[in-house]
Amino acid sequence: MPHDLALAIDLGGTKVEASLVDREGTLLDGSRSRKSTGAAKTSDELAASVRAVVTSALAALPAEGRVSGVGIGAAGPIRQAEGLVSPLNLPAWRDYPLHELVSEIVHEHAADLVADAPVTLRMDGLCITLAEHWVGAAQGVGNVLGMVVSTGIGGGLILGGHTVPGPTGNAGHIGHVEVAGFDDPCACGGRGCLEAVASGPRSVAWAREQGWTGTTGEELAESYAAGDGVARAAIMRSGRAIGRAIGSVTALVDLELVAVGGGFSRATPDLFDHIRIGIDEHSGLEFTRKVRVVPSLLSDIGPLVGAAALVHRADLL
Known part of the structure; x- marks a missing residue:
């Protein structure tokens, strides 16, 4: 009404x-x-x-x-x-x-x-998860992680069909899960956080350190599509790190599905292939490899x- x-x-x-x-x-x-x-x-x-x-x-x-x-x-x-x-x-x-x-x-x-x-x-991140569960890619799924990959990396959890905010409201903050194999400094004061490795700005910064001359995530995506080696390495690095983090979270809470949105998640459809490889290469347990990772169905209206x-x-x- x-x-x-x-x-x-x-x-x-x-x-x-x-x-x-x-x-x-x-x-x-x-x-x-x-x-x-x-x-x-x-x-x-x-x-x-x-x-x-x-x-x-x-x-x-x-x-x-x-x-x-x-x-x-x-x-x-x-x-x-x-x-x-x-x-x-x-x-x-x-x-x-x-x-x-x-x-x-x-x-x-x-x-x-x-x-x-x-x-x-x-x-x-919790709101993104609610949106996907309500009208998006996670309808009918009871154990979901929603993710935003953009300026930062956020996340939220629905487990057993209900949100899990935690006592402070910060549960599901996957952007600050430490990722094996990385030691990048993070704005939070930690090192090796997923956000410090795989967000749009940090992927751009890493590419520039390797000699790429662009300045934005949009330009990085264009360079990736054009076959630029550094841009392709930067987005592969982002995807593999996201996959490792998802594998670790799945081992903890037995996720069924992860819905990923945010501007940098749309840099290339190949990002999801790199995420899948990151999960499969670093998850030794069968139940962790069963998790599905899909793009958001809600584009920029999800939040x-x-x-x-x-x-x-x-x-x-």
Whole structure:
């Protein structure tokens, strides 16, 4: 029904988006907006970007519309119970009260249309997993890891048909699983983390260290398609590392399926072949090799659909 809408918000390392989303997981036409974030932004600038997208989405509410809940997916780590976020790629925000900020904006601009709508904050990787389980590649699967491979690498878990956020909200953070055979320094302070090896920016940085002259993940993908040896090695390296991490996580929680989205995951379909090789070469147990790894079916709307699932599929939380 048009009155039963979720306000969905996705905060990441390069952008923040908001949209109204219905009970079928469809974004309401004209309600989606985006503003940049990024490591160079101040705290006030980041807050202004959040305010801009939230107010824009609320302005698109139809005359008969009501917001039944607000879902926020945020890059981690987070402190779920306190509503605080500390995205690694947004250094101006450490223990920032994002839940409080969004609640204030919503009630300031649409108090009569949101009533007592709950505001729910979860890590973005968990939202991606919810989206795939709800309307994407993981429908009907009970034990799922959803992954985002982009500016960073995030993840979330559904086990036994229910989300597993953990006591702080950071369970499923596969980007900070250490990968055997790698020692790359990570922004989190660790070494050999999957994000430090296989994210888009880190793959670009590694390729440049080998003499490649491009600067972006998009250019790396173009060079890969053109047969450039360094670009092909960089994406192979990323895929094999992702596969090793997936194999390790599967050994721990017996995954059935991993759905992978995010901008860098679409650099080339070959990435999934490299992931498969990474799993098979480094997983000695048969039950770990049975895991299926598939692309997201939701492209770039997945994070918003997942944030809306915090409202529309709250039964899985």
